[in-house]
Amino acid sequence: MKKLMILGLFAGLMGGCTTGTIITQEGTTEQPKWHNAEKVTFNKDLGTFPNLQSLNQIRDGMTKDQLYELIGRPQYDDGWRPREWNYLFHFTTPGQGENNITTCQFKVLFDQNMYARSFYWNPINPENAVCPPNLTPPVKEPIEDKVTTQRYTLGADALFKFDKSDIQNLNPKGRVDLDSLITELGKFKVLNSIRITGYTDRLGSPSYNQKLSQDRAESIKQYLVNRGVNPNIVTSQGRGSAQSVTECENNLSRTELINCLAPNRRVVIDVDGYIEQ
Missing domain, CATH: 3.30.1330.60 (OmpA-like domain)
Structure with a gap:
């Protein structure tokens, strides 16, 4: 009994606080599940403002290292060698959201070979927000x-x-x-x-x-x-x-x-x- 308890504790530590999302070998799911939005594991539980141009470069087939270069490390605890990465992102949306900010969760699912295969969004604030907001990355262009x-x-x-x-x-x-x-x-x-x-x-x-x-x-x-x-x-x-x-x-x-x-x-x-x- 003691041995079983130790093994169970070890499995819990290695598994981390997963969302419970069931992920296929191809890196898809029929029902994405989400962490409590406030349980971010770094940046003082506040999430980040992503670079829009980097976010627009995310695509199917990317490795974890490539994603890390674009949007940083995952912001929630999904355990050891997880097949999902979860983020809390804020977007400046004039006239929308709380204090002109829209907040969304972003999920990346990986296939059995750890390539990114599917991507999901979950609105946090406002609850009915469009995620990601329809934003245009800033570029310098003539006023005309x-x-x-x-x-x-x-x-x-x-x-x-x-x-x-x-x-x-x-x-x-x-x-x-x-x-x-x-x-x-x-x-x-x-x-x-x-x-x-x-x-x-x-x-x-x-x-x-x-x-x-x-x-x-x-x-x-x-x-x-x-x-x-x-x-x-x-x-x-x-x-x-x-x-x-x-x-x-x-x-x-x-x-x-x-x-x-x-x-x-x-x-x-x-x-x-x-x-x-």
Whole structure:
């Protein structure tokens, strides 16, 4: 009994105060869980203000050392050799949040080989905040230029063949749509960031939809990079069936249901930059 107690204590010390998030071998989860926001382990429990340009460089496949160079060490105790890193970030948001500050938690999940594979945000203050806030990193530009944010939504059915996510399986119309997007990007004098978010419908398992949406977003990113877009300003993420834009009755036939849910299968691309007036 005494030996078992010692082993249990040792396991608890090595495990740290984990969130309890169940992480797949591929570095995804169906339900991210979060630390108590105040349990930050350094900076006097206050979290940090991240460098926006560094934050925009985070992408799938990064090592822990690469992440450390961009956003520093994780700010919560997740035990020994954790497969998740957790942060508490503050953003200056004039006119929003407490004292013009929005606070969010940020989670990175790693696959079994310790490569970053998925990223999650959790609003803290305000509780309904958009995380991360839609911010543009400061750059020096002439006053006659105008900062703008553009959102482009592309239908996944037009982009990819059924159940496919790689560049080789782009539909002809998908290539046309992406080439038109690249033409639009050429109208920007300065591109600060491009955020690509993939979504699926609710059919299929959460883990499958998460991976499909992530893979499709990453393929779009690769397509843009292959055509000259700076990879350091492009990030991609999958949100699975989150934030659906249409709801459909379950009593429809499968074909009718698939067609009804089509608007939810999409890729959203948010572009921040400067255009000439």
